[in-house]
Amino acid sequence: MWGRLVTCGGLAIRLLDPAANPPTRTGSPPHRAGGLPIRRRLTICSTKVSCLAAALLLCAAVALAQAADAAYSKSPGFAAYQQGASLFGRSKFPESLAEVDRALTLDPKLVPALTLKAKLAMAINRYDVARECLERALAVEPSSWYAEFLYGFQYYQQNEMPRALAALQKARLLNPRDPRTALYLGLAEETLGRTAEAVAFYQDAIRLEEASGKPHVDPFLSYSRLLFILGDLDGCGRLIERALQLDPASRDVHFESGRLLLKRGLAADAVTEGEAALRLHTGDVTDRQVHFLLIQAYQASGREREAAGHAEAIRAIERQEQK
Amino acid sequence: MSAYSRPRALAPRLFKMAALVSLFPLHAQIQFEEIHRKAGLAFQLQNGATGQFHQIELMAGGVAALDFDGDGCTDLFFANGAGIPDLRKSGPKYHNRLYRNNCDGTFTDVTAKAGLAGEGYSIAVATADFDNDGWPDIFVGGVNGNILYRNRGDGTFENVTVKAGLSGTDPKLGKMWAVSAGWFDYDNDGWLDLFVVNYVAWDPATEPQCGAPDARFYCHPNAYRGLPNQLFHNNRDGTFTDVSRASGIAQHIGKGMGVAFADFDGDGFIDVFVANDSVRNFLFRNRGDGTFQEMGLEAGIAFRQDGAAIAGMGADFRDFDNDGLPDLVVSGMINDGFQLFRNLGKRRLFEDVGQASGLLAGTRQMTGWSLGMYDFDNDGWKDLFFALSHFPALDRYLGRPSALPNQVFRNVSGNPSTNAGGRRFQDVSATAGPGFQHAALHHGAAFADFDNDGRIDVVVTTLEGPVELLHNISKSGNHWLAVKLRGHRSNRQGLGAVVRVQLPDGRVLYGHATTSVGYASSSEPLVRFGLGTYGEAKTVEVRWPSGETQVVSGVKGDRVVEIEEAEAHK
Numbered sequence: 001m002w003g004r005l006v007t008c009g010g011l012a013i014r015l016l017d018p019a020a021n022p023p024t025r026t027g028s029p030p031h032r033a034g035g036l037p038i039r040r041r042l043t044i045c046s047t048k049v050s051c052l053a054a055a056l057l058l059c060a061a062v063a064l065a066q067a068a069d070a071a072y073s074k075s076p077g078f079a080a081y082q083q084g085a086s087l088f089g090r091s092k093f094p095e096s097l098a099e100v101d102r103a104l105t106l107d108p109k110l111v112p113a114l115t116l117k118a119k120l121a122m123a124i125n126r127y128d129v130a131r132e133c134l135e136r137a138l139a140v141e142p143s144s145w146y147a148e149f150l151y152g153f154q155y156y157q158q159n160e161m162p163r164a165l166a167a168l169q170k171a172r173l174l175n176p177r178d179p180r181t182a183l184y185l186g187l188a189e190e191t192l193g194r195t196a197e198a199v200a201f202y203q204d205a206i207r208l209e210e211a212s213g214k215p216h217v218d219p220f221l222s223y224s225r226l227l228f229i230l231g232d233l234d235g236c237g238r239l240i241e242r243a244l245q246l247d248p249a250s251r252d253v254h255f256e257s258g259r260l261l262l263k264r265g266l267a268a269d270a271v272t273e274g275e276a277a278l279r280l281h282t283g284d285v286t287d288r289q290v291h292f293l294l295i296q297a298y299q300a301s302g303r304e305r306e307a308a309g310h311a312e313a314i315r316a317i318e319r320q321e322q323k
Numbered sequence: 324m325s326a327y328s329r330p331r332a333l334a335p336r337l338f339k340m341a342a343l344v345s346l347f348p349l350h351a352q353i354q355f356e357e358i359h360r361k362a363g364l365a366f367q368l369q370n371g372a373t374g375q376f377h378q379i380e381l382m383a384g385g386v387a388a389l390d391f392d393g394d395g396c397t398d399l400f401f402a403n404g405a406g407i408p409d410l411r412k413s414g415p416k417y418h419n420r421l422y423r424n425n426c427d428g429t430f431t432d433v434t435a436k437a438g439l440a441g442e443g444y445s446i447a448v449a450t451a452d453f454d455n456d457g458w459p460d461i462f463v464g465g466v467n468g469n470i471l472y473r474n475r476g477d478g479t480f481e482n483v484t485v486k487a488g489l490s491g492t493d494p495k496l497g498k499m500w501a502v503s504a505g506w507f508d509y510d511n512d513g514w515l516d517l518f519v520v521n522y523v524a525w526d527p528a529t530e531p532q533c534g535a536p537d538a539r540f541y542c543h544p545n546a547y548r549g550l551p552n553q554l555f556h557n558n559r560d561g562t563f564t565d566v567s568r569a570s571g572i573a574q575h576i577g578k579g580m581g582v583a584f585a586d587f588d589g590d591g592f593i594d595v596f597v598a599n600d601s602v603r604n605f606l607f608r609n610r611g612d613g614t615f616q617e618m619g620l621e622a623g624i625a626f627r628q629d630g631a632a633i634a635g636m637g638a639d640f641r642d643f644d645n646d647g648l649p650d651l652v653v654s655g656m657i658n659d660g661f662q663l664f665r666n667l668g669k670r671r672l673f674e675d676v677g678q679a680s681g682l683l684a685g686t687r688q689m690t691g692w693s694l695g696m697y698d699f700d701n702d703g704w705k706d707l708f709f710a711l712s713h714f715p716a717l718d719r720y721l722g723r724p725s726a727l728p729n730q731v732f733r734n735v736s737g738n739p740s741t742n743a744g745g746r747r748f749q750d751v752s753a754t755a756g757p758g759f760q761h762a763a764l765h766h767g768a769a770f771a772d773f774d775n776d777g778r779i780d781v782v783v784t785t786l787e788g789p790v791e792l793l794h795n796i797s798k799s800g801n802h803w804l805a806v807k808l809r810g811h812r813s814n815r816q817g818l819g820a821v822v823r824v825q826l827p828d829g830r831v832l833y834g835h836a837t838t839s840v841g842y843a844s845s846s847e848p849l850v851r852f853g854l855g856t857y858g859e860a861k862t863v864e865v866r867w868p869s870g871e872t873q874v875v876s877g878v879k880g881d882r883v884v885e886i887e888e889a890e891a892h893k
Binding site (some may be wrong): 263288291 | 679687722
């Protein structure tokens with residue numbers, strides 16, 4: 001849980017898990033930016049949402065916000081909010097925050113500004129501020145599904161699962177067509193060990209993604225990881241296959257494919273997938289994870305020298321971290 | 324078919340059935356009763372918590388099972404916390420405690436007489452006879468001080484820390500926070516050496532605060548700098564030499580929790596496994612020349628299957644599938660899933676069998692501390708016990724209590740009735756008795772047969788609560804054998820010796836002598852075997868750390884058998 005701040009798609013959002021896998025790739029922002037990580041994650045490790053999805057999440061939010069913006073265009077703080085949103089889109093977070101604060105001084109009930117400030121606050125681990133903003137937003141506009149979704153999301157990020165579930169369920173009632181809400185409901189249920197409920201939400205998230213015409217891989221991967229743990233390798237394989245069709249440039253998908261192949265005893269194919277994953281940079285799986293997969297895949301292929309090379313790569317990462 | 328042909332045809336079938344029955348012993352439920360009150364164990368573990376979320380509060384709870392007075396009844400020693408931030412044992416409630424087993428189901432607190440009340444914030448206990456005088460000694464590891472107590476053999480102990488050079492203070496790093504420790508003879512010279520597992524650099528004055536201002540919580544280990552572990556060579560004269568750097572151990576910075584020893588590659592030298600918290604696990608292969616090669620990555624035990632580091636806690640390094648190769652079990656935090664690594668016996672590789680064995684799915688919602696791999700129903704297959712609890716104050720995040728009941732998994736690898744096949748474990752906690760269902764903040768655990776009935780019992784510490792003594796009352800009717808070793812060329816307790824028991828049907832069971840089991844704790848040094856339906860072992864073979872091999876034939880079961888190493892101590 002409480003993890004890293006990742007920047008993707010020109011937008012910033014704090015993604016899941018992270019504590020166990022600090023980013024290692026060039027360009028990844030430092031772990032626990034803006035605050036110390038709270039002890040341990042509860043969230044399952046299979047809860048990462050890819051940068052692409054995160055970007056799309058925010059793009060969708062932006063589109064929604066644009067529609068909602070019309071309702072707020074006459075607000076005295078609207079211009080400042082728009083400026084803040086634009087700066088946020090360009091990753092100029094301090095400047096964005098200043099504009100959002102100005103907007104809220106002019107209109108403390110400006111809901112889009114409150115949700116944007118909540119996102120900015122989450123980006124610097126100020127979940128208390130994010131929560132307060134979202135509570136204010138929901139007091140002004142109780143039917144805002146996006147504010148409710150973010151409210152549930154921040155609780156999920158803070159590991160407060162009962163509250164996360166309550167908010168996400170409300171968001172789902174307000175907008176049953178949003179696949180991300182279903183995905184996070186699945187993730188929260190899985191975190192609490194309610195496998196059947198998690199499976200139902202993952203399946204629903206996949207259905208909604210497919211119905212959208214532009215499905216994203218995240219629910220496919222989350223569901224496949226759960227099936228892997230449950231030992232349903234065939235079901236896992238079908239989901240990974242679909243994820244590969246949807247996003248062949250995703251490191252995460254190739255990594256999961258490699259893990260499955262290794263589990264099935266197809267070491268040479270696992271090597272191929274692992275090496276492919278290592279070459280890709282879109283996703284949340286770290287270099288360290290891929291190297292560990294490759295150590296095992298090469299060993300199983302009888303290629304000890306290559307395996308040793310990947311072990312050394314991990315040790316080099318560790319030496320770097322210790323500096 | 325003649326009238327006589329039927330019995331003749333049946334005879335071999337009946338014989339085969341009888342053989343099958345003997346192959347597959349009785350699988351009565353594993354059951355425990357909780358008897359700490361009846362036993363007179365009044366110890367309560369104090370972690371000194373004051374709501375400030377100091378990291379050290381999470382780690383207390385070491386316990387040791389040892390026969391300090393040599394009466395054949397296993398006694399108990401508990402490590403205890405101290406006040407925070409002064410880290411002093413300001414009153415009796417913080418004292419470490421020694422309880423003598425009265426051999427009648429009760430215990431007596433003999434701390435004062437023994438001189439073991441201790442000082443500082445204690446966490447780890449490791450017991451063994453380091454000076455080969457026949458009396459087990461006690462090492463206590465902690466936050467601000469480590470202590471070595473030499474057992475005088477008269478019911479009292481002497482603090483020999485300074486003379487021994489085991490205060491734990493590193494010339495460069497100062498006193499490091501020890502959470503586990505263990506004794507083993509890494510150079511097979513007949514004298515036990517000490518491995519100390521250190522966690523993170525921690526200072527009450529600079530303790531970071533984590534979480535939002537309205538929701539403070541314990542910091543993630545990433546908020547602290549990791550530490551190296553330490554190895555101390557026994558100089559055979561009551562002193563030790565810090566060989567952490569020379570051996571290569573100190574080169575590896577971790578956040579150590581549990582430690583376990585076994586000769587995993589069968590080269591005659593004991594290797595070391597260290598479970599780390601949120602960074603990868605270490606496997607130190609003993610090269611046999613005084614140095615160690617860290618090869619957790621190559622061996623496949625460094626990470627979880629997806630390459631993520633778990634919050635590793637307790638560890639045990641024993642053979643769960645009776646193939647003669649020590650395997651590894653490691654507990655972790657909620658949503659980690661506990662790890663089970665099977666030793667493949669080739670190219671020093673392990674296979675992660677957590678998922679296939681059923682352990683991963685069965686433990687994903689648990690946070691495990693100490694643990695042990697013992698044959699609780701004496702059916703010839705080692706089972707798994709986990710001391711469980713989430714972190715204190717995690718309730719709000721989970722929506723359910725942090726306190727948990729413990730968990731026991733039966734090894735059903737050899738049980739045809741389960742139709743499980745392969746290497747499988749089955750969670751049998753729900754049927755392990757009413758006393759087993761008690762939820763608490765369980766931490767340390769030690770394993771021994773406290774009432775000498777042949778069934779292994781468990782003692783478990785709980786944060787800010789009473790100790791639990793889980794008396795094994797499983798009614799399997801299976802036979803057992805406990806091997807007590809007495810080394811001469813090897814160390815006196817024979818720690819590190821590998822014991823191989825052949826049953827009358829030809830099957831072979833394996834074990835090795837160690838007191839390093841679980842988290843921060845220390846268990847009896849006896850090597851135990853469940854014999855199933857057999858009342859005796861065909862042979863018992865001991866491979867001593869000295870290299871000697873000894874075979875004893877026709878060993879009667881249901882008793883503790885002492886096997887003495889042939890050659891005199893040099």
